[in-house]
Amino acid sequence: MRGTWRSLGAVALLTSLTLSAGSLAGPAVATAAPAPKPRHASGRTETTGGAFPDFNGDGYADVAIGAIFEDVNGKLDAGSVNVLYGSAAGMEADGLNAPDDQFWTADSPGMEGGGAHTGNHFGFCTQPGDFNGDGYDDLAIGIELKGIGDAPNAGAVQVLYGSPIGLQVDGIEGPNDQIWAQDSPGVQEDSESGDGFGRALASADFNGDGFDDLAIGVKGERIGGPGDTAYGGQGITQVLYGTANGLQADDPDDQLWWQDSPSVKDKAELGDLFGRSLGAGDFNNDGYGDLVIGSYDEKIADIPEAGAVNVLYGSATGLQADGTGGPDDQFWFQGENGMADIAEAGDVFGRAITTGDFNGDGYDDVAVSARKEDVGTVVDAGAVNVLYGSAAGLQAEGTGGPDDQLWTQDSDGVEDQCETGDWFGMTVVAADFNGDGYADLAVGSRYEDVGTIQDAGSANVIYGSATGLQADGIGGPDDQFWTEDSPGVLGKATTGDRLGQSIAAADWNGDGFADLAVGALGKKVGIYPDAGAVNVLYSTTIGLQAFAPDDQFWTQDTEGVEDQAEPNDGLGWDLTGTTS
Helix, strand or coil, X not given: CCCCCCXXXXXCCCCCCCCCCCXXXXXXXXXXXXXXXXXXXXXXXXXXXXXXXXXXXXXXXXXXXXXXXXCEXXXXXCCEEEEEECCCCCCECECCCCCECEEECCCCCCCCCCXXXXXXXXXXXXXXXXXXXXXXXXXXXXXXXXXXXXXCCCCEEEEEECCCCCCECECCCCCECEEECCCCCCCCCCCCCCCCEEEEEEEECCCCCCCCXXXXXXXXXXXXXXXXXXXXXXCEEEEEXXXXXXXXXXXXXXXXXXXXXXXXXXXXXXXXXXXXXXXEECCCCXXXXXXXXXXXXXXXXXXXXXXXXXXXXXXXXXXXXXXCCCCECEEECCCHHHCCCCCCCCCCEEEEEEEECCCCCCCCEEEEEECCCCECXXXXXXXXXXXXXXXXXXXXXXXXXXXXXXXXXXXXXXXXXXXXXXXXXXXXXXXXXXXXXXXXXXXXECCCCECCECCCEEEEEEECCCCCCECECCCCCECEEECCCCCCCCCCCCCCCCEEEEEEEECCCCCCCCEEEEEECCCCECCECCCEEEEEEEEECCEEEXXXXXCEEECCCCCCCCCCCCCCCCECCEECCCXX
């Protein structure tokens, strides 16, 4: 099998390009490239889902790896996060060229929040951002099932701040850590049973003040209160804004969004799960981050679980939905306003989201998965829709940008083929793996069978070009298909590995090319089933490859990595910025 990995919910600043009138599939775009995207105070480039995270400011990206089933001091499935720091040699854990690996749990010394508890799932999702604008990236950690007061599974978000020594919680060379819940001072709404505050996270500078802001999905929120059984479980998304002192809820005030918010399209309905997935980017290149909110169980007409996404655009006053200072809110589903395919029962469109500039025109684009899409007669094969940005924002009909695209493993040029239950689009991530100025798209399929090996998992990589994503080598490299049996890849494909459960991309060795990490939460380590592992592929001018630099294979038994592999830890459930 041919291979090369790619991914990331954060893309390096893409080279400004001048495109001829006939260079895009669709109406011509303006020949003058848009102004560069805004940069944070740290010098990072604004991208969807956050930028390459650099927690110690040394110029090398770092990565956080969630293991939500980690037992902590006798508390089952309390959860943990390992952090590996980048260096000229790539990811390291031994402190030779970078800080030592870190191992974080709710019981870590100095950590706010009351300690580890059974079933909290600390590390369900992680999201980087420079929330206090000091040049060091910070890390938000979702704890989706944390109890708050008398409310079980209400959820919380832990925020660790970066410093010259990396992430820290005790105020040494950086701010103290924070714990956020809906009962935190100034935060709208109240913590209630089953809210799942922190189930999804995304970051961007939504008001353009130089500080990253944090969007938090609360998919289980019941609008109308816990006693309102006829009108509940619709989901909301909350936004905390960054300042010189970090995240806060008072100035600017936090925001609370749902589908019944003024001017937000569609309406809140039972079981929509609004906020279950999130992504961020600058789709109209106005210098303000925009937010994509997934409702993968959204009912379209009478079609259950078809799925949809809302898009809120940024402005000088933050996210808005009424066209004041930015474009109107948008509501997208398959077949809407020219989008490819049609809404069908159980597609779960909106299950994973990433953004990047796939055609290099200066406007971020968005890839949205429908991981249970049937392709022909192949059930739950999976698909990914791509909408391209323009001066007016996201569009699907070539109005100011390319036509939208629909990708499956049966698309022309895409390696492998659609098979029942692959879940192509389990995870998606965008980054520029070959340094050509176009973002590329990596797509995880965690239930891919490799030969006769069931649910081993895989990742496809589709490369960008002046006309957008392509898989046939016209204007960009051929598509790649990676498994643990690909030549040069460490490890070996085994049943139930579920490679592709998580996916992230960043430049971990500082050579100017984004690299790819893919989690396999079901990997057996030694005698321990489902301990979990992460594969890392490094890039060159030809894209992702496994030989020079060599790929890496990380577990909690790798030399220098804190803690140890244990049964059912599920290391690799999450990688920094994954939406799944």
